[in-house]
Amino acid sequence: LALYSKILINGQPSYEISITDRGLQYGDGLFETIAICGGKAVLYKLHLKRLEVGCRRLAVPVPRREVLDKEVINLCRGISRGVLKIIVTRGSGGRGYRPPSQPQSTRILSIHPWPDYPSVFAEQGVALRICCTPLGHNPSLAGIKHLNRLEQVLARSEWNDPMIPEGLMLDSQEQAIAGTMSNLFIAQKGSLQTPDLSRCGVAGVMREFILGQASALGVKVAVRSLTLADIKRAEELFVCNSLIGLWPVRYLEETQYPLGSLTQRLRYLIHTQLSLV
Amino acid sequence: LALYSKILINGQPSYEISITDRGLQYGDGLFETIAICGGKAVLYKLHLKRLEVGCRRLAVPVPRREVLDKEVINLCRGISRGVLKIIVTRGSGGRGYRPPSQPQSTRILSIHPWPDYPSVFAEQGVALRICCTPLGHNPSLAGIKHLNRLEQVLARSEWNDPMIPEGLMLDSQEQAIAGTMSNLFIAQKGSLQTPDLSRCGVAGVMREFILGQASALGVKVAVRSLTLADIKRAEELFVCNSLIGLWPVRYLEETQYPLGSLTQRLRYLIHTQLSLV
Numbered sequence: 001l002a003l004y005s006k007i008l009i010n011g012q013p014s015y016e017i018s019i020t021d022r023g024l025q026y027g028d029g030l031f032e033t034i035a036i037c038g039g040k041a042v043l044y045k046l047h048l049k050r051l052e053v054g055c056r057r058l059a060v061p062v063p064r065r066e067v068l069d070k071e072v073i074n075l076c077r078g079i080s081r082g083v084l085k086i087i088v089t090r091g092s093g094g095r096g097y098r099p100p101s102q103p104q105s106t107r108i109l110s111i112h113p114w115p116d117y118p119s120v121f122a123e124q125g126v127a128l129r130i131c132c133t134p135l136g137h138n139p140s141l142a143g144i145k146h147l148n149r150l151e152q153v154l155a156r157s158e159w160n161d162p163m164i165p166e167g168l169m170l171d172s173q174e175q176a177i178a179g180t181m182s183n184l185f186i187a188q189k190g191s192l193q194t195p196d197l198s199r200c201g202v203a204g205v206m207r208e209f210i211l212g213q214a215s216a217l218g219v220k221v222a223v224r225s226l227t228l229a230d231i232k233r234a235e236e237l238f239v240c241n242s243l244i245g246l247w248p249v250r251y252l253e254e255t256q257y258p259l260g261s262l263t264q265r266l267r268y269l270i271h272t273q274l275s276l277v
Numbered sequence: 278l279a280l281y282s283k284i285l286i287n288g289q290p291s292y293e294i295s296i297t298d299r300g301l302q303y304g305d306g307l308f309e310t311i312a313i314c315g316g317k318a319v320l321y322k323l324h325l326k327r328l329e330v331g332c333r334r335l336a337v338p339v340p341r342r343e344v345l346d347k348e349v350i351n352l353c354r355g356i357s358r359g360v361l362k363i364i365v366t367r368g369s370g371g372r373g374y375r376p377p378s379q380p381q382s383t384r385i386l387s388i389h390p391w392p393d394y395p396s397v398f399a400e401q402g403v404a405l406r407i408c409c410t411p412l413g414h415n416p417s418l419a420g421i422k423h424l425n426r427l428e429q430v431l432a433r434s435e436w437n438d439p440m441i442p443e444g445l446m447l448d449s450q451e452q453a454i455a456g457t458m459s460n461l462f463i464a465q466k467g468s469l470q471t472p473d474l475s476r477c478g479v480a481g482v483m484r485e486f487i488l489g490q491a492s493a494l495g496v497k498v499a500v501r502s503l504t505l506a507d508i509k510r511a512e513e514l515f516v517c518n519s520l521i522g523l524w525p526v527r528y529l530e531e532t533q534y535p536l537g538s539l540t541q542r543l544r545y546l547i548h549t550q551l552s553l554v
Binding site for chain 1: 284286292293294295296297298299300301302303304305308335336364366367372373374375376385387392410411412413414415416417418423424425426427428429430431432433434449457458477
């Protein structure tokens with residue numbers, strides 16, 4: 001519990017929830033993992049937007065904005081560098097899988113230490129493996145950051161090498177979807193492409209931010225199906241999430257990539273704008 | 278909390294777990310729902326076997342048999358009719374999705390009231406709907422009763438009619454897989470067929486029991502792919518789980534089925550052997 005210096009459950013300091021909570025019983029809820037920098041939640045509005053979209057998709061009551069804002073400000077105050085995790089579950093009740101007709105959501109906010117990834121990952125890039133655990137298709141769950149994350153847990157259990165900080169996940173049709181904890185982009189002839197996430201995968205907030213930044217820079221972006229072969233023959237490859245910002249990918253198993261110019265430009269832009277490293 | 282008259286968490290009476298538990302964070306665990314009859318857990322050995330298979334598949338430490346036995350006996354004592362739920366999670370720790378190298382599993386045993394389904398469901402049969410929420414394929418998770426159950430929650434949220442106690446779930450290829458909380462069988466010319474669950478679905482303990490009973494009775498059983506069309510033209514259809522035993526299906530939306538002889542024979546056998554109704 002040393003990790004949890006600060007936790008609020010429905011606004012009260014606590015570190016336990018009832019075992020009846022549907023978050024535990026069925027993974028019936030959503031979460032956000034947010035960088036804290038200089039006492040503030042980075043890209044907070046984009047995170048809230050995704051959380052709200054997820055709640056609406058699952059018909060989980062959306063936490064009141066002003067309540068959440070107040071708790072986030074209080075928890076993040078004085079934290080120069082850290083991580084805020086927000087979990088929203090459907091709460092307790094219902095009969096078996098069937099949700100209660102008037103669910104009362106559970107809201108868990110917790111502060112965690114900043115992950116200590118070597119800075120060389122962001123500066124020089126990383127090596128990725130290709131995971132064996134596939135991502136199953138389910139349009140009703142695709143895109144949102146729900147609590148059913150066993151596929152990612154199994155994929156991340158496949159290897160132990162600390163020099164390989166991420167793995168690429170495919171669906172059963174050899175489409176490249178995402179990293180276990182990140183989204184991916186390829187650069188090709190000065191434009192960007194990122195996998196379509198309408199059947200599986202989590203639509204990351206950093207992915208959203210990069211899509212916006214790229215458009216603002218006049219860089220073309222396509223969201224489309226990308227096969228493993230497309231990824232392998234890409235000129236540049238990078239992964240991103242809210243905590244790591246952007247990591248250039250230098251190796252995908254045997255395939256090698258340069259530290260490309262578009263990747264570096266975007267990385268510089270993200271890391272300076274968001275003060276992530 | 279009125280529902281929870283008796284709970285043991287890692288052997289201690291309690292009703293709360295740490296929010297760091299991976300069961301909540303990622304649905305990283307498994308569960309069993311077991312009928313209690315006359316102070317005893319019904320089909321306990323089959324439940325334990327499935328739990329153990331699930332733990333091994335997810336690399337979650339299997340709870341020690343003698344510890345579990347003792348807790349189950351203590352909790353079920355004096356309960357003439359009830360439900361025992363066992364949850365085993367990977368416990369706390371690890372880094373993000375990555376499991377800890379030495380996980381300490383969390384074991385949650387809880388007693389719940391017997392569900393009050395009308396007896397007419399078992400005696401005369403039920404009406405089923407066809408759910409829109411598909412079951413995604415994932416061979417690494419198929420068959421086991423893990424805690425990632427959002428597909429079932431969404432499917433069970435699709436309707437509200439108390440006269441329709443169950444819904445049929447299909448995969449994206451229109452293969453019939455299971456009910457939201459049950460397995461299904463069709464009877465055709467005196468033999469049984471039940472869907473293959475190697476890509477999705479939960480391999481229920483009652484399904485396992487029925488497969489065994491049918492063989493003992495000399496009834497042929499095939500585990501195979503069944504399309505929705507196969508189900509619709511079946512002579513008899515029934516669903517089963519550990520609490521309901523067997524419910525004949527009389528309607529699948531517009532398709533009508535008789536109260537068939539093989540279904541009735543199996544129902545009689547299950548309900549008398551296991552004293553479920």
